[in-house]
Amino acid sequence: MVKLKCTVTYDGTNFSGYQIQPNKRTVQGEIEAVLKKIHKGSEVKIVASGRTDAGVHAHEQVFHYTTNLTIPLANWKKALNSLLPDDIYIRKMEEVTEDFHARYHVKKKEYRYRLLVNTEKDVFRRNYTCHIPMALNKEAMEEAAKAFLGEHDFTSFCAANTPVVNKVRTIHKLSIIEDSNHEWVIQVIGSGFLYQMVRIIVGTLLDVGKGKLAPKDVADIIEKKDRSYASQTAPAQGLTMWKVTY
Amino acid sequence: MVKLKCTVTYDGTNFSGYQIQPNKRTVQGEIEAVLKKIHKGSEVKIVASGRTDAGVHAHEQVFHYTTNLTIPLANWKKALNSLLPDDIYIRKMEEVTEDFHARYHVKKKEYRYRLLVNTEKDVFRRNYTCHIPMALNKEAMEEAAKAFLGEHDFTSFCAANTPVVNKVRTIHKLSIIEDSNHEWVIQVIGSGFLYQMVRIIVGTLLDVGKGKLAPKDVADIIEKKDRSYASQTAPAQGLTMWKVTY
Structure with a gap:
């Protein structure tokens, strides 16, 4: 298993906020749907630094997830961006240690x-x-x-x-x-x-x-x-x- | 009758272009609908300097129309902007002589x-x-x-x-x-x-x-x-x- 830290930007205009909600278009929902596709149908949960409300934007939001796939970081970025809608863009991927937490470790x-x-x-x-x-x-x-x-x-x-x-x-x-x-x-x-x-x-x-x-x-x-x-x-x-x- | 020259800005993203088309959201369609409301149901046709395609924006587009209403220019601007959707905004209203033509007189x-x-x-x-x-x-x-x-x-x-x-x-x-x-x-x-x-x-x-x-x-x-x-x-x-x- 590998833990990845991901820096993402999004235009909040057409989202019902960051956090996943049933039947709503959310940033987390879109990203998790793409990760599920990459993981051939297995659910992958992402954990962000915090939520943003409907209409709020992100220049740099951070989330983490763990994966059993062994894909080079640059390819992760390409794969995610090629599948994500055009109002979400992954800026940076980093491998982090197992104890990293996108919410708890914010300074x-x-x-x-x-x-x-x-x-x-x-x-x-x-x-x-x-x-x-x-x-x-x-x-x-x-x-x-x-x-x-x-x-x-x-x-x-x-x-x-x-x-x-x-x-x-x-x-x-x-x-x-x-x-x-x-x-x-x-x-x-x-x-x-x-x-x-x-x-x-x-x-x-x-x-x-x-x-x-x-x-x-x-x-x-x-x-x-x-x-x-x-x-x-x-x-x-x-x-x-x-x-x-x- | 008064002829008015109107400078308008619009974000073309959510329009099927400038020119009116049935069952499509167009800049001309939105403006003419508002003018019809102001003229209590009478159709008012506007003539622009030219069309813009779907997705194309305007910092300053110009159109003219004639009206039998006697409304001060500043109030025209307020009335139009209060009724127009938030991706169209009237920047300037001017009274022009009868021979002015927004398309033919472009220099x-x-x-x-x-x-x-x-x-x-x-x-x-x-x-x-x-x-x-x-x-x-x-x-x-x-x-x-x-x-x-x-x-x-x-x-x-x-x-x-x-x-x-x-x-x-x-x-x-x-x-x-x-x-x-x-x-x-x-x-x-x-x-x-x-x-x-x-x-x-x-x-x-x-x-x-x-x-x-x-x-x-x-x-x-x-x-x-x-x-x-x-x-x-x-x-x-x-x-x-x-x-x-x-």
Whole structure:
């Protein structure tokens, strides 16, 4: 048996999320179907670094699986990519030791959230950005971003009714980069993220940018440990899982 | 009656082309359906600068229509955009004189064709670029491009069986711009273009870049006035109607 670590990119637009679900088109479902074909009908389960919701993209998501087939790594990549649909692409295959685990061994995760800050819409970026048709106060957002840095209980920034008990996470970096073409990229690097945490952080930063919240409100919202104090979850299509570090 | 000139952008991915067809999703069909709604059930016909094929995009396409409604221009734009699907967006509305014609009065058209020149695929650009997974000889392509400049009979670069009689067109500019992210943009500006002309020119330049044709072959192919001598039509999704000048 060989354990393989696989780095995959996908356009989340036409998927009902990463995780396999009956009668839905999912990233895991598509990959497992291809692996089943390669294994001549035997089921192969893949384990990813984490899920992504419907509409959320991945620049680099990581999963692992074990196989009894002895195929060179380069051929694995070719075989998978030739059978996968054109919105999933395997970037890299690596052989790993038996103890490697794509979820448990994550050291850091990076997400990027793209905003289109412009009065005009862009049809070509509708599936990859959140369109904000008004000016945003970037200085206020950057001030607010500081409050998220470090170790906190992020209960206020986690979808309600999430079964996870320990909601303490560490955010190493949270920066807002003004790009060309009216695009702002919110880059978040952390030890790990709770369900919808990045999108709720972005929703809250947006309310600061619009002047609905003051930068100093963020520390209070964190302190409350109650989802109802934070802002609305920002839409899925702006979010990309950027990089997973082990 | 008022005549309106309208600049529209669309993502061609999910359309069976610009031109209206029964039981197909087309750009013209969507726009005319919205205009019919605004005109309380009266049909309004729009006239565009030209068609685009299935999968071809528009950064700026232009059409005109006449209306008996007296709505301020800014409200026209709002009304249309609020009713149009999210892959069509009206950029600009202008009132024009009665003699304006979106097709007959075109002075210049610019198209851009995007290549992704990289061994790796990019799922996010699959609908907007033509993926070339090998190196291309840019100098040879630039040398070949020169042969297209000026006035020529472009019969060799027009889909066979096109009913147009006069196939003489003028190309003002044809340049290849190496962009960031492994992207090459082929920019073509001309007096007007025959059916699939840009895509056949690009297909031929690609064969030069791959070494299947020499730059000096292009003048001979033009001279033949026979479609069978030029290369394959490059795929639709790389092409964008960029700008129409009157």
